Amino acid sequence: xxxxxxxxxxxxxxxxxxxxxxxxxxxxxxxxxxxxxxxxxxxxxxxxxxxxxxxxxxxxxxxxxxxxxxxxxxxxxxxxxxxxxxxxxxxxxxxxxxxxxxxxxxxxxxxxxxxxxxxxxxxxxxxxxxxxxxxxxxxxxxxxxxxxxxxxxxxxxxxxxxxxxxxxxxxxxxxxxxxxxxxxxxxxxxxxxxxxxxxxxxxxxxxxxxxxxxxxxxxxxxxxxxxxxxxxxxxxxxxxxxxxxxxxxxxxxxxxxxxxxxxxxxxxxxxxxxxxxxxxxxxxxxxxxxxxxxxxxxxxxxxxxxxxxxxxxxxxxxxxxxxxxxxx
Amino acid sequence: xxxxxxxxxxxxxxxxxxxxxxxxxxxxxxxxxxxxxxxxxxxxxxxxxxxxxxxxxxxxxxxxxxxxxxxxxxxxxxxxxxxxxxxxxxxxxxxxxxxxxxxxxxxxxxxxxxxxxxxxxxxxxxxxxxxxxxxxxxxxxxxxxxxxxxxxxxxxxxxxxxxxxxxxxxxxxxxxxxxxxxxxxxxxxxxxxxxxxxxxxxxxxxxxxxxxxxxxxxxxxxxxxxxxxxxxxxxxxxxxxxxxxxxxxxxxxxxxxxxxxxxxxxxxxxxxxxxxx
Amino acid sequence: xxxxxxxxxxxxxxxxxxxxxxxxxxxxxxxxxxxxxxxxxxxxxxxxxxxxxxxxxxxxxxxxxxxxxxxxxxxxxxxxxxxxxxxxxxxxxxxxxxxxxxxxxxxxxxxxxxxxxxxxxxxxxxxxxxxxxxxxxxxxxxxxxxxxxxxxxxxxxxxxxxxxxxxxxxxxxxxxxxxxxxxxxxxxxxxxxxxxxxxxxxxxxxxxxxxxxxxxxxxxxxxxxxxxxxxxxxxxxxxxxxxxxxxxxxxxxxxxxxxxxxxx
Ligand SMILES: Nc1ncnc2c1ncn2[C@@H]1O[C@H](COP(=O)(O)OP(=O)(O)OP(=O)(O)O)[C@@H](O)[C@H]1O
Ligand SMILES: [Mg+2]
Numbered sequence: 001x002x003x004x005x006x007x008x009x010x011x012x013x014x015x016x017x018x019x020x021x022x023x024x025x026x027x028x029x030x031x032x033x034x035x036x037x038x039x040x041x042x043x044x045x046x047x048x049x050x051x052x053x054x055x056x057x058x059x060x061x062x063x064x065x066x067x068x069x070x071x072x073x074x075x076x077x078x079x080x081x082x083x084x085x086x087x088x089x090x091x092x093x094x095x096x097x098x099x100x101x102x103x104x105x106x107x108x109x110x111x112x113x114x115x116x117x118x119x120x121x122x123x124x125x126x127x128x129x130x131x132x133x134x135x136x137x138x139x140x141x142x143x144x145x146x147x148x149x150x151x152x153x154x155x156x157x158x159x160x161x162x163x164x165x166x167x168x169x170x171x172x173x174x175x176x177x178x179x180x181x182x183x184x185x186x187x188x189x190x191x192x193x194x195x196x197x198x199x200x201x202x203x204x205x206x207x208x209x210x211x212x213x214x215x216x217x218x219x220x221x222x223x224x225x226x227x228x229x230x231x232x233x234x235x236x237x238x239x240x241x242x243x244x245x246x247x248x249x250x251x252x253x254x255x256x257x258x259x260x261x262x263x264x265x266x267x268x269x270x271x272x273x274x275x276x277x278x279x280x281x282x283x284x285x286x287x288x289x290x291x292x293x294x295x296x297x298x299x300x301x302x303x304x305x306x307x308x309x310x311x312x313x314x315x316x317x318x319x320x321x322x323x324x325x326x327x328x
Numbered sequence: 329x330x331x332x333x334x335x336x337x338x339x340x341x342x343x344x345x346x347x348x349x350x351x352x353x354x355x356x357x358x359x360x361x362x363x364x365x366x367x368x369x370x371x372x373x374x375x376x377x378x379x380x381x382x383x384x385x386x387x388x389x390x391x392x393x394x395x396x397x398x399x400x401x402x403x404x405x406x407x408x409x410x411x412x413x414x415x416x417x418x419x420x421x422x423x424x425x426x427x428x429x430x431x432x433x434x435x436x437x438x439x440x441x442x443x444x445x446x447x448x449x450x451x452x453x454x455x456x457x458x459x460x461x462x463x464x465x466x467x468x469x470x471x472x473x474x475x476x477x478x479x480x481x482x483x484x485x486x487x488x489x490x491x492x493x494x495x496x497x498x499x500x501x502x503x504x505x506x507x508x509x510x511x512x513x514x515x516x517x518x519x520x521x522x523x524x525x526x527x528x529x530x531x532x533x534x535x536x537x538x539x540x541x542x543x544x545x546x547x548x549x550x551x552x553x554x555x556x557x558x559x560x561x562x563x564x565x566x567x568x569x570x571x572x573x574x575x576x577x578x579x580x581x582x583x584x585x586x587x588x589x590x591x592x593x594x595x596x597x598x599x600x601x602x603x604x605x
Numbered sequence: 606x607x608x609x610x611x612x613x614x615x616x617x618x619x620x621x622x623x624x625x626x627x628x629x630x631x632x633x634x635x636x637x638x639x640x641x642x643x644x645x646x647x648x649x650x651x652x653x654x655x656x657x658x659x660x661x662x663x664x665x666x667x668x669x670x671x672x673x674x675x676x677x678x679x680x681x682x683x684x685x686x687x688x689x690x691x692x693x694x695x696x697x698x699x700x701x702x703x704x705x706x707x708x709x710x711x712x713x714x715x716x717x718x719x720x721x722x723x724x725x726x727x728x729x730x731x732x733x734x735x736x737x738x739x740x741x742x743x744x745x746x747x748x749x750x751x752x753x754x755x756x757x758x759x760x761x762x763x764x765x766x767x768x769x770x771x772x773x774x775x776x777x778x779x780x781x782x783x784x785x786x787x788x789x790x791x792x793x794x795x796x797x798x799x800x801x802x803x804x805x806x807x808x809x810x811x812x813x814x815x816x817x818x819x820x821x822x823x824x825x826x827x828x829x830x831x832x833x834x835x836x837x838x839x840x841x842x843x844x845x846x847x848x849x850x851x852x853x854x855x856x857x858x859x860x861x862x863x864x865x866x867x868x869x
Binding site for chain 2: 634635638642643646647649650651654655657658659662664665666670782785786789790793794797798802803807808809812
């Protein structure tokens, strides 16, 4: 694969180029008396890949919809590309690419027509669209289905089309709400590759995901949301350092024995930063040195059915911060 | 951070200054383009809408001819029953088509199709969507009306060249009903609410003087019916078809202009509630 | 994740009741519109309003116009409602909600499922027709007791058309566009050209033949016969036989297609 020869800079001549493409202070969204987003501050500079993590209902999509200028904010302030979403919605949206959590494809049109009409919504000319559509069909691996109706496509194919569609206007900011949910591994890697290259070209990426590997791969910076608030912020590495230990030992005991074993191990841990976490099927030991912890457990007469030692990941951070499994 | 931004709406045309900013991108024609793409495949369905008023015209015009005899039309002229009901059927079908498009179609696209969600994630504004959808309904309505008028000419029941003015008049009627229909749709929550549209439209179709002169009614009922919009449409088209003009026609036109303006105003006001949540 | 379920409190129960009432109210509303409101509108506007014009013009029908058209309206309404009730719910049962596939997993046979659906349509039509008759009577649209026969006649006519529609619904694999066509090109013209508003002798030759084919015309003749009289025994038998033919053929095909569809 040939990398772009130079770091192409996104077209910024159309309006003044602010340093922060997305800037939110005290951003709040309520539905009735329920508060979905509770006064968050977000600042995303040009060219960054920014991620929202958080359990179901944390308020990620609500935030994304406000950033996409399709949902009005309840209070706080929000500026996108230096503009005000209320008064300049269309001008902002002209430069966004949006992949909503739920596909909003036009079921009455074919695959190709979906891309075409969507481009037309942005005011693009037929001539400009034609080569673009072929490229995007290829990217979405839907060239063969180009003239088929959208309705009978598989879920993953629809998702790919939605993603392809979001790129039709060469957006400055790409908003992806769980883009890879429902994609097979191969399609996921194709997407990652594309996103990586877009980032190289200066496109700003904002995404939500429940896949921690995806977040680690793609994001320069992340926030973890819970119950409408931001509970942690930083690069994946910073988050791991700040909220987890260096290594994790995973021990699996016979069903029903995990809790008792964890209790005993808890007494063996070195310092306050180290701890044991009981999951339904295994015990996680958050420690600086995994092998040593394992050895100690054996010495203490515990014999897990299986065990392994690995490095801490974002997943561990997530568990620690939200007290929940990732995909619950 | 510096954020010198261009004043919103600086480039929007004066017509749309009064609207909340960010509602209109001047691109409703692409919404039309989409409609053409969709209906290129479903042309039979469109085509079929043209026949309904014709069936009524042929059936009732022919069959009731002897039972009803001639009817007194505008200016006291005696008309055949077919000539009497034809312009009224044209007005009714303009209403029916516009209401159907602006309530059922819009409601289903909105609630189930997610179509408008996709449109509004782009640089289109809600008003582009509304104008495009109403425009499409008008084009369809215009085609039906033109077809129906050709049949009327062929049957020799148009009395003067003024009859040609029935086409813009029918479009005005359709526009007014479409705008009000869309405004009402913005308040609907479930699809059972669409029943209520039926409750408004059916009696209007049956009682507004399509099939007989209003003098069969007791006075109070006549006054009620004369306030209903369809009756104005029927009176207007009947007069145009007969070529009997008077100042009251301006009143009918004004009635629909006000209706259309109210409908558009309410729709525009409600649209972001409806589409941007 | 917390596994504590909220105990079913009294307020939850009340919410369920409220919900049922809410849903129920919607269904009642829609049934009221179809069953009472629409008949009223037709009887008042065309039966009485247009009737005034016809009666003033030296009505040659032998009876007041309302008495003449009301039984025809009743029959036509029955047929239209039955057609819609056979078309959309049956298609949905196969395609969208797949209830029939669920039923077919029980000891029910496809033919029984088919009969059950049609029976349900017939019951509704019968009830609607009773209401329609009451509305007619309330506005002086009835002259003799025989008119009560309109109810079974309308039900038979409606079913004579509903059975073939059910067969089509079971055959149709794609979404309802075909039904839009059915209603626009068959059901509406049938209403207009089956002697509902005037004797078919007012129509030109070709129009008359269209009426003779249509089951609605036969039903209308029978219903009008019961309301006014002036109908021969042989004619009654002929109309009945024709309607039964439609019904039986429709039913046989519908049962067969239900079987084919449910054994896939
Ligand atoms: N239109 C709405 N009306 C009422 N409540 C809403 C609406 N949209 C979202 N909510 C509520 O707001 C909260 C946050 O929802 P949101 O979709 O932002 O969560 P999320 O973080 O994207 O979750 P997920 O991971 O499941 O996608 C939820 O409790 C949800 O029920
Ligand atoms: Mg979400």
